[in-house]
């Protein structure tokens with residue numbers, strides 16, 4: 001969470017001249033704010049909406065920014081096995097300020113929740129990654145340039 005998927009993904013798509021989709025935004029436009037979905041319908045309902053949004057997005061010539069937990073669904077993990085997956089990392093030290101004041105429903109204990117969730121998901125992220133960038137030190141613009149250069153010709 002807060003590694004830069006949405007901000008960097010949008011710029012990468014612009015550089016590549018392909019459509020951009022952010023599955024969190026799709027869910028919000030179709031079902032309302034994410035915290036409200038978690039509160040009134042629960043995480044399982046959110047994951048089902050997310051799985052559907054990912055299934056409609058992945059596999060086209062485009063850039064898709066996923067929610068941090070999208071890989072938890074086995075169908076999504078299977079879809080990503082045949083996609084070009086950029087895994088963005090960030091250190092706990094740096095992410096602390098990025099998540100301050102955030103309304104991500106799973107971050108009930110701030111950085112402690114972030115670290116626990118990251119440790120649980122890390123093997124899955126690493127398994128599905130085609131390439132990895134750490135976003136802790138470089139600006140968004142530089143990361144987007146590098147990733148777009150790498151992705152050109154691959155998608």
Ligand SMILES: Nc1ncnc2c1ncn2[C@@H]1O[C@H](COP(=O)(O)OP(=O)(O)OP(=O)(O)O)[C@@H](O)[C@H]1O
Pocket residue numbers: 001002003004005006007008024065066067068098104135136137138139140143
């Ligand atoms: N390389 C970076 N340097 C500094 N700030 C960054 C960088 N990348 C992202 N940020 C900032 O971190 C915050 C989170 O970024 P963003 O929303 O793109 O993350 P995300 O991975 O999409 O998070 P989520 O898991 O909630 O979807 C934003 O405020 C963004 O401006």
Ligand SMILES: O=C(O)C1=C[C@@H](O)[C@@H](O)[C@H](O)C1
Pocket residue numbers: 001024034066067068069070104105106
């Ligand atoms: O990592 C997660 O589980 C989440 C990340 C966000 O992008 C949203 O998809 C939601 O807040 C859940």
Ligand SMILES: [Mg+2]
Pocket residue numbers: 005006007022024065066067
């Ligand atoms: Mg995002």
